[in-house]
Amino acid sequence: MIVENLRSLGHRIVNTVWRIGYASRFFMLILLYSGTSFRRFHLIIKEIFASGVMSLIIILVAGLFVGMVLGLQGYETLKRYGSESALGSLVALSLVRELGPVLAALLFASRAGSAMTAEIGLMKATEQISAMALMAINPMARLVAPRFWAGVISVPLLTALFSVMGVFGGYMVGVVLIGVDQGSFWSQMQAGVDFRYDIVNGMIKSFVFGVAVTVIALFEGYDAPPTAEGVSGATTRTVVQSSLAILFLDFILTAFMFQGE
């Protein structure tokens, strides 16, 4: 009994390490075949449409509401200390540094990442990938690399749109609805948000999240067992693992970037 449990535990650990190694080789292969896919840029554009443009609605609406909630909650708390004028800097800083990159990447993972996994997994299950390989078309260059670059390009752009919509939502609630002074809202925001320190760091974060989400999604699809059950399991794993990866990477990146002045 104990031996059996130990054996299954060991099997799991070895399997996990095996998959990590396979995923790293997969990532290297994507980078290796990127040149080929950049020469046929229309493939990347098609995938940007599928993952980036189609995610626009959810990103814009979510950003607006997150900004509105921030405006409302921030106002309630700041009012106690008589510093409602700092609302603009509170909304903008929390969006640009943390909420924008993290929430946009989480939404992208569940909206577009899961679709990528299901698509690649189903292609594999119906043997379209083997058929491609038989026709001497490299599936890494034709299928995987364009999707990777589409995701890496889309996520930072979506993050910027999310943050702007959030600032607009905070402005709507704070200035238009509640009546915080418009001048102090914008001037406190501009005084509080530094371009290099806050905005560029937020964009670096979202770039890293984009790489992590798309690599996880594509790898899970490519590695999925070629059955209906296997594809559904891989889709679930994509959402769970990429969400955890985003939050973990966010902690690491924040610790490196914002360690006080």
Place this chain on the structure above:
Amino acid sequence: MKRTTLDLWVGLFVVAGFAALTVLALKVGNLSTYNTSDTYQLQAYFSNIGGLKSQASIKSSGVLIGRVAQISLDSDRYEAKVTMIVDKRYQFPKDTFANILTSGLLGEQYIGLIPGGEEAFLKAGDEIKHTQSAVVLEDLISKFLYSKAEDSQ
């Protein structure tokens, strides 16, 4: 390869994304207030800078004229050396005062410049001789308590 409606949508998406970045940089961030081309540096030594940070603002009569570039401890004088970047449009006399002030009761700290009366102006790299350190709340309270104690005797 011919143009498709798909290209239009992707183009719109990319343009909107970059427009959002520009809005973030100019409207939300402080990129519009950076004026790296026409500035000059000044130095000042303070015995205590309190909570002053780099990128803190430098004001004269309440108008933003520059930013703190660097803060370090001078190991010869054991005083804080503050490097300031000031807009070239504003020239200050040699006997200008530099004070570390606080905006509001608990706000962030900044450097206020009060011009003196001398004819010659400070040049790039010059040192502001007259400085006043940050007011530390604990010192203030202890002074107050001492004077109270002396009064009651």
